[in-house]
Amino acid sequence: MTTYQKIVLASRPKGAVSADNFRLETAPVPTITDGQVLIRNHYLSLDPYMRGRMEDTKSYAAPQAIGEVMIGGTVGEVIDSKNTKFSVGDKVVGGSGWAEMCVSDGQMLRKVDTAHIPLSAYLGSVGMPGMTAWYGLTQIMQPKAGETIVVSAASGAVGSVVGQLARIRGCRAVGIAGGPEKCAYVVDELGFDACVDYKSPTFLADLAAATPDGIDAIFENVGGVVFDAALARMNPFGRIAMCGLIAGYNGEPMVMNNVRMILTMRLTIRGFIVAEHLEFWPEGLKELGTLVATGKLKFRESVAEGLAAAPEAFMGLLKGKNFGKQLVKLV
Amino acid sequence: MTTYQKIVLASRPKGAVSADNFRLETAPVPTITDGQVLIRNHYLSLDPYMRGRMEDTKSYAAPQAIGEVMIGGTVGEVIDSKNTKFSVGDKVVGGSGWAEMCVSDGQMLRKVDTAHIPLSAYLGSVGMPGMTAWYGLTQIMQPKAGETIVVSAASGAVGSVVGQLARIRGCRAVGIAGGPEKCAYVVDELGFDACVDYKSPTFLADLAAATPDGIDAIFENVGGVVFDAALARMNPFGRIAMCGLIAGYNGEPMVMNNVRMILTMRLTIRGFIVAEHLEFWPEGLKELGTLVATGKLKFRESVAEGLAAAPEAFMGLLKGKNFGKQLVKLV
Structure with a gap:
């Protein structure tokens, strides 16, 4: 692979979100420098809060910029690393956005164990x-x-x-x-x-x-x-x-x-x-992870296939068409 | 005095409160028994919450019963006492309701000091x-x-x-x-x-x-x-x-x-x-009393004269016609 795909915000919605608010772009696979890792995303999370970010109104977060990759949580695998904390093959949770690949400096990246918890669950019940x-x-x-x-x-x-x-x-x-x-x-x-x-x-x-x-x-x-x-x-x-x-x-x-x-x-x-309450995450994720690993916390996923399916899946989510956690499978 | 006047709830309001929701009644001055005190009320407090009690709907307090004295805070003077905790002449705060006199067993009655704080203020800024x-x-x-x-x-x-x-x-x-x-x-x-x-x-x-x-x-x-x-x-x-x-x-x-x-x-x-938060009253009343006594907490009163003026004053309060604390002066 020498290129990868990403989806950017093309325009802000007027009323309901429509397909032309998004644009699929192709970019060359980046070369990483010291301290960075390259990640191949496996799943993209779609969440209702993204709708708010598409607006240019006063809210808790800055609006998503026009022309930039749509924000979002992702899970994937490290495929190249110049960061001593991460090795090729590590499964990671991050916030790459709507893209097949991304570069990270490791700051907002978290290694996860997929022995007892499926990777996608880190975008849902354990995320x-x-x-x-x-x-x-x-x-x-x-x-x-x-x-x-x-x-x-x-x-x-x-x-x-x-x-x-x-x-x-x-x-x-x-x-x-x-x-x-x-x-x-x-x-x-x-x-x-x-x-x-x-x-x-x-x-x-x-x-x-x-x-x-x-x-x-x-x-x-x-x-x-x-x-x-x-x-x-x-x-x-x-x-x-x-x-x-x-x-x-x-x-x-x-x-x-x-x-x-x-x-x-x-x-x-x-x-x-x-x-805004990160101090509670270790305690909460411990309970959630244990419950998922032992089968006591059940969940369901709606999985759209391929990055290009993300906009339609997101519009469906906003209308309640999903059933359980809405994901986009990229690999 | 062998009789006194009181105002009872005659009917529940349909929309705005009207004069015929109230009825002025005359009753004989009661004889007190052991443990009781007889109080001559000086001021009656009118407060917006009374409007809610006139309704027969689910709320935080039981509705005011038809035919009973309208509830309300009062300040007055003990004029007869068979309760060792209260003497004739004591100034007291209680909840006698819309009446010139009332009998109390002393439970919900509080003696107050009027040397530095006017009696009426115990129905307002210090109440x-x-x-x-x-x-x-x-x-x-x-x-x-x-x-x-x-x-x-x-x-x-x-x-x-x-x-x-x-x-x-x-x-x-x-x-x-x-x-x-x-x-x-x-x-x-x-x-x-x-x-x-x-x-x-x-x-x-x-x-x-x-x-x-x-x-x-x-x-x-x-x-x-x-x-x-x-x-x-x-x-x-x-x-x-x-x-x-x-x-x-x-x-x-x-x-x-x-x-x-x-x-x-x-x-x-x-x-x-x-x-519902009586545990805070001592701390709060201490600050409020000190501020009023030292002139640092200012207040204003709208005073209606005589019990019979209470319904109209109350209707005015609900329309914002009062200016500051709405009281009815009884003595």
Whole structure:
């Protein structure tokens, strides 16, 4: 190989993301210098937060620059190294972005063990999505055994971990997902106590039936009417971890109607970005890695084949077409 | 005196509170038994939270019962005592409700010193409203010197204390109030750095001008569009103490539009009821009492004369017609 492919941000979305927001480019394979490693990426992670970066608005992170490689987490293999900490053949987790190859100085690169944990899981349950779930649950929702927790996008990379970790802590875990197939998976495969289909005409009644003792904590990935419905069922002193608002990513109005519940139920709502809490990662990844290696934490992956498939897979993710963690397989 | 007057809840409001929701009744002065004291109330406190109790909806407190004396804080004087802890002539703070007299077993009654602090202040800056401000500021907003805090209903019993305490802690204190007269008072008398008139057509621009470095913490008494405007200017890791939502007390839609800010700015929003945090009262009341006694904490009172004036004064309070702490003078 003398060249590799990458995908850059061609333009910012106006409303929904479209294919012409991206451009596939070919570049020569770089030559590394002292201290650097060359990585062949095996999997690219697609995550909802990328949608926010495509916008040029005030947010927690700088916007993705036009013409630069789309940001993103990756796992791959070191294929050349002039860095004493990494050898050819090492499996690594990094943030190369939407590209088949990348050069790293080793700073943000982490060697991982694939003997008991599949490489792709380091982009999911044992990576940023898993840590997002772990942090939100343990640090914000702080659930006690016997409490009821609700998580939206429950079949996704983050939501699936939230519910399983809550079950391990003795909680009643109730998922919200789109469609009977995802709901069946959440209950039958992931072991949630219940899962409610937000697309069903009986959604409100179903949510009430699934949370007979009210809701003590919410992990919110979606926002909008689904969130409002859960908010209305909160118990006193409930906690809400605000992780994502995918329902409004394309600029749809995103209102909260049950604001009064914050006061009358003395709720705590906290937005968070897991990358700002790196001090918790060792503890969290240890629990997540052990659970995955021993088969106690289940996950599912939607895998698109080849870098060129990334834009369509990403657009599907934003519409909830994925089922579990959305990846792009590059090798 | 062989009889006294009291006001009971006659009916629940449909929309705005009206005079026929209340009924003035006359009762014989009670005879006290062992352990009891008889109190002649001097001042009755009117507070926005009473509006919530008039509703029969799920909230943090049981609704006010129909036909019973309207709840409320009072200060007065012991005029008969069969309780060894209280003597005739003692000045006391209690929760007698809307009545000229009441009998107490002494449990929820507190003797106060009026040598340096006027009796009425125990219903305001050195009472529940002051403690509401103190708790929200110190425990939820946790302001650091140099930060900008915003408080709505800034000329009111709670808001006026929030801003003054924040100034003492080295913050830039920005109030929001209704009309130029209240705004002038908030700046000129209370010493806030700025106050923005929410009734002005230039409100949004004025708020931006008053908070050039954004907003680090909000004390929210009002809700609705005023709150949304402040929310839009929050800095990362901002804190919001949700104390009241007076804009929606009559059932008006109460939506939050800038929900996304919770996530992008990693905000923490917490609703609270100061009566649930009694462990902080000694510390808070000590600071508030010292500040009032030394003239460093200023306040203003709107005083209605006579129990029969209470309903109209209360309706005025809900419309923001009061200026400072709303009281009813009974003696």
